[in-house]
Amino acid sequence: MHTSNNARKYGYARVSTEDQNLDLQVSALTRAGCVRLYTDKGISGAAASRPGLDAVLRKLKPGDTLVVWRLDRLGRSLRYLVDTIDKLGKKGIQFVSLTENIDTTHSGGMLLFHMMAALAEFERSLISERTRAGMAAAKARGRHVGRRRALTPEQCLEALHAMNSSPIEDVAAAYCVHPRTLRRMAGLRRASASAPA
Structure with missing residues (x-):
C-alpha cells in the first residue's frame, strides 16, 4: 500500500460533558508529537456521530497515525474499537493509545490489538449464545419470542x-x-x- 512521505500524527481527545476539561489529554497528545488535535466536548463515546472524530478520520492518509490518550476516548464498545482500528489498518493508517501503550507501528502493539479482536469475538459469541439460550427457555415456558404482535x-x-x-x-x-x-x-x-x- 502506498505510504505518504509526509506521514503525520493526529491526536483525538474527547470528554463526555461540557464541564469536563480536555487539558490532560491535549497535553499528553502534544507531548506525543501530534501535529494537529481534533476534539469533541460533551459527546458520549457511544454516540454514532462525533464531529471531531469524523473530521480526523477524513483527514488521515496512508502512513499517518491516529493517537488517543486512552482507548475509551475513541469508543466505549470493544467491538467498535476493534472495527475502527482494523479499518484504519486496512487503509495503511497506524493507531496509538498512550495509556494502554498500544502502538500498531510495533509488533507488541499489533499483538495487543489482535488480543483485543479475539476478546471482541468472544464477547459477541457469548452474547449470541446467551440470547439463544434465553429464547429457548422462553419458548419452553410457553412465552411468545420476538416482536410483540401488532394485533390480537x-x-x-x-x-x-x-x-x-x-x-x-x-x-x-x-x-x-x-x-x-x-x-x-x-x-x-x-x-x-x-x-x-
Whole structure:
C-alpha cells in the first residue's frame, strides 16, 4: 500500500460533558508529537456521530497515525474499537493509545490489538449464545419470542372483515398499524385458505 512521505500524527481527545476539561489529554497528545488535535466536548463515546472524530478520520492518509490518550476516548464498545482500528489498518493508517501503550507501528502493539479482536469475538459469541439460550427457555415456558404482535387474533379478524367495506388505509389507521401489516395478514389468510387440507 502506498505510504505518504509526509506521514503525520493526529491526536483525538474527547470528554463526555461540557464541564469536563480536555487539558490532560491535549497535553499528553502534544507531548506525543501530534501535529494537529481534533476534539469533541460533551459527546458520549457511544454516540454514532462525533464531529471531531469524523473530521480526523477524513483527514488521515496512508502512513499517518491516529493517537488517543486512552482507548475509551475513541469508543466505549470493544467491538467498535476493534472495527475502527482494523479499518484504519486496512487503509495503511497506524493507531496509538498512550495509556494502554498500544502502538500498531510495533509488533507488541499489533499483538495487543489482535488480543483485543479475539476478546471482541468472544464477547459477541457469548452474547449470541446467551440470547439463544434465553429464547429457548422462553419458548419452553410457553412465552411468545420476538416482536410483540401488532394485533390480537380477534383484532386481526375484525380488521380483515372491515377491509371488505372500507379502504385499507382507514382500517390501518383505526387499528394503529401500517397498511403493510394488514396486507401481510390478508395474504397469510388467503394462503392458509387455499392450502390443501
